[in-house]
Amino acid sequence: MNKGWGVVLAVLLLLAAGLGYYGWTSGADAKSRPILLIPKTTDPRISFWQAMRQGAEAAAREYGVEVQMAGMAAETEIEGQIRLLEEAILRKPRAIILAAADSNRLLPVCTRIKEAGIPLITVDSGLSAEAAASLIATDNYAAGRQVGDAMGALLKPGAKVAVISFVKGSTPAVERERGVRDSLEEKGITVAQTLYTNAEEELAYRLTTELLQTAAASELDGFIGLNEPSTVGAARALKEGQPEGGRVPMVGFDSSMREIAFLEEGVLQAIVVQKPFNMGYLAVKTAVEASSGVAAAPWVDTGAVTVTRSTMFSKANQKLLFPFGSEAYGGLVGESRE
């Protein structure tokens, strides 16, 4: 061993140390990038997305990652969601969690996300083709069947119901309706009407009110709402448009404070509740795993629960129906309670 050899050795050692240090910091850097959560809408009145956000935040805290949320004001702003995703590609987040507002039109941009090497996790609503690493959603068909079963328990065979659906052609709407129809068919109940509300409460209210004023309304024995704004709008219309005591039963979907109030009042007989908190939590968990190279399950069913008036205050359902930290607190500290 001569001097030159020793110098080479020293240089190599230094180099290795430097590289190790660099790798160690750069690795940490890649892990510290935020995860982007893009729900269908950031409308604060729709508690579903708020609960999902809370679930995502809980997971973010547990896994020590940052979750940034961005979204459009309404579910129908598909172009806006595409734009958001395009911007997201440039920001190169650790992963993107997306509730697709449209399963077809978002496909090109999602393919680009995949090509950019950003893990994409879809939540609540998937895409029409394979572009996402994982879909975390309610089995909408099964949830639809639960709605149908709850409705069927209230009606006799031969009854007719109206279905208040939301965005025509969107995967969850189609799947839920199919579940409802399959379940009702088994009990000999038919779906006489299907309305589409674009997931807008006002439109649901208007359409249902109009429907109640038609002659066909007298033949309807029940109403079914397939998502939260549709349920609330239709329930409002029913509450106003039908005399007390002469109301037909209604089964709703999802939960919000107003739906719960309708449930307590008896306007709604049952609601089928998804688990948005779990969705958000699992989506972040899956995103963390996918970005760390763990293979994600292609599909996770978060399940749905049927809640009736008698079961709404059970311990398990309380947590589902009355999320903490939202408007559910009947009085936050420092707020007036009049």
Place this chain on the structure above:
Amino acid sequence: MRGVRLFQYQSIHTQIALAFSALILCTTIILSYTAYRLSSDAVTGTSLEYTKELVRQVHTNVENYIYSMESIASLALSSGELKRYASLPRQDSEEGEELGRRLGDYFRSVLASRKDMASILFVGGHGGMVGGRSGESLKPSSEVRQQEWYLNAHQLEGGTAITSSHVQQLYRGEYPWVVSISKALPSTAAKPSGEGADGGVLLVDLNYSVIDNLCKQIQLGRRGYVFILAPSGDLVYHPQQQILNTQLKTERIPDILESRDGTMTFGRGAEQKIYTVSTTRFGWKVVGVVYPEDLARNKRAMQGSAALWGSLCLAVALSISVILSFRLTRPIKALEGHMKLAEKGDFGQRVEIESTNEIGKLARTFNVMIGRIQDLMEQIVQEQEQKRISELKALQAQIKPHFLYNTLDSIIWMAETRKVDEVVTMTSALAKLLRSSINQGEEWVPLAVELEQIRHYLTIQQIRYRRKFTYSIEVPEELYPYPIVKLVLQPIVENAIYHGIKHKAEPGHIRISGRRGAGGIELAVSDDGVGMTPEKLQTILGGTPRTKEAPGGSGVGVHNVHQRIALAFGPGYGLGFESELEEGTTVTIRLPELEDKGGSAG
């Protein structure tokens, strides 16, 4: 010693460097590891202490809130109006209404003063209810009396019932999360049924957000959190209540319920958790959860830095060790170089001594040694030279016996034939020759003396080889005083006679000439004898000393002469031969032009 054998074929430099490196490597690793262990233990210790502290803090705060609510409840219950209101047989009577209004005002003022209180309500045993708000939306008493807090208060008969977090459903359309503190008023009119319940129940609701905020802001590491467990096993607070007890997440509630206060570790590997439990006076357990992985995250950072600094130190230390070993072994290497030179026979060199350490001493010893060797060598050379010189002296001192016999034979023969003159000449020449050869100790003689000698010799030889040759001596007189090695010319002349002229048919001539040349004095002995073949000339010039007397006689003589001159004056001087077959031979003797050495010289 296998280890030593490993280094067998490597230099001391490598060995030292390797030894240093091994030493440094071990110490660095040990140091880095212990530093890491110490700091990680310290960090773990502090975080656990910190967790305990935080949990204690939450415990104290929660306890304070609950107690303040309890004291409000006790205060309200001890008011005379409430007792009166409770003891009324019919609370919807006029007096009941009046009392209810006043109680309501009182409750409202309490509620207004406490922002952390969600509601306050008295449910009378007879169906009357007084709330802290003008509540037309208050649910009917029959429904309220089914609720958990009411039943709990009943069971405890006067004790304080704390109902863990739940959604309060007193008012329509409002579903606040609360923690309920409820107390039953002892029945004034004891009923035979033994139910002391009819005194009514006072409810104070603590805003759940108070506890939520208390616990939410607690940050235990990256993923740690605090939760609160009621003795019933219900969770008062948990940051992930919605997903708890699904397949996604579980807490070891039975274990925690049975545990004492302190720290416990559950789970394995990545899912390991450290629980820190602290039990409040009313049975709630405040639990802090820390993931050792979080600590390990710090550990990873510490490992990284330990490794980084360790390797940096290692790199520096190794380069220093290489340089050091180089510095240490450089003098040894230099010494080695000098030894190689000495091996090649250069004893004139000396090692420069830079240090006083062992290597310096070694170098000094080496210097002394090669000094001694050099002295010895010189001594040997001198001795050899002396020996040679003495040998030569012995040689030159001898007049060859043959010559003597032959000369004496000649003298006898001449005496027999009455050649008196020639006998006299020869005998006197022989006598002079013998005298000079007996006259030892003088190696140097002036050229004149030498020429005199050669004349005597030639005289003798001329008589012996009658009419065989003639000779002439043509040396300038100015060269006469210059010293010359004694008996130089005689062997050459002898050669000229025996090898040059003896075998020639007609008489030859020997000419001895001298001149001052560029490098000194040149004497030349030329004959016109048979000459020599180039091969023979080569052997003479090659100067293979032949100790054996050739039958022809000479050889050794000529060589000795050359040796003597070379020894005396250096390699530039000596004999030169030129010869051509059938033409003759010229021997040139080159001598330095020395100052008159005046007789003998060493």
